[in-house]
Amino acid sequence: MAEKGDRDGTVTVVRHPAWERLLVATGFPLLGALAGWLLKLLANWAESWPWIPWEGPVKLIDGAPEPWATIGALVVGAVAGGVIVLLAEHGYVTVTVADDQVTLARGDSRQTVPRSAVAGVFLDGKRLVVLGADGRELAVESKNEGADLPDASLLAAGFRAHGYPWLPDGDPxxxxxxxxxxxxxxxxxxxxxxxxxxxxxxxxxxxxxxxxxxxxxxxxxxxxxxxxxxxxxxxxxxxxxx
Incomplete structure (x- = not known):
């Protein structure tokens, strides 16, 4: 999902909504902590089995003193969830459309194309492409390269609001x-x-x-x-x- 493009004078910004990013930022560490706690319970239970895989790590987890074993499991799980959050943040694409240029930003990467060079903009599956007059792709954000694009309808509306040629049929x-x-x-x-x-x-x-x-x-x-x-x-x- 993406929030409605924000208009700031002659600029439209299309991005993922703050509530969605906040949900990811809080949800994954909590889920990770829960997974760590469940793993600790599973290790305690597995210790009673006649044979278990990874016997050494299981005995190490089960033998750790409480409450530190549980606290450690929660912390490790939360950190793992935090890593997922960082990866998600790096993948979010923000598209800033102005009358004179368009900028695609993701993580520490920015691609800026002047309006005069743009012959068309389109979605090709999970790719957002800014196309030049000679058929060259001037800027691309692709799911295969880690990009997480905003909502398609809002991207189309944002580009059309500034007179960019949005190509609804995709790649010409x-x-x-x-x-x-x-x-x-x-x-x-x-x-x-x-x-x-x-x-x-x-x-x-x-x-x-x-x-x-x-x-x-x-x-x-x-x-x-x-x-x-x-x-x-x-x-x-x-x-x-x-």
Missing amino acids: HKDEYMRWVEDVPGLPPAGNALLKARAKALDKGDEKEIAELRGELARLGVVVRDDGKRQWWRVIDGADAR
Whole structure:
């Protein structure tokens, strides 16, 4: 969910609502603490079994003195929940739309595109794309790269409010993509090597590497989109394809 875009003069900000972020920030540490407490109870119960896996850790937990064992379980669980909160915060995308530019912000990353360069904006599944006139993707936030996008209808309303061309049918170049397989012809030099490296990053779930390699491919004139761990690609007009 995303809250209604906030208007501040000539700026519209579309983001996740404060109540949702607060719910995540408080809920996951509490759930983590509960999980830690239940794990402590399970260890106490498992100690009576004739055979148990991970016997050493179970006996260590069961043998810890009270109340420190319970306090420790609660603290460890709450910290684990806090880590999830930090990951969630890093993934939230805030979109700031002004008459002269649009900014996509997530964590310590910011992508700003001037209005004059924007030919269209659209959602492609779990991707938000700002498209240039030559077919280049000027800014992208993707679920595969850890992004958590605001509500689609509010994004559309925010861009339309400032006269940006919102494309409700999605990517106008969607019929130009081809599935990538190793050593496929038609890519610029180094394109296959970068896509191969990116395939490995997708397998590992390395969001930072996935995003950085997307940028490297974009500099070669290659646009890439993902379907799970499969990559699809197209070359923009004027790129040096081989």
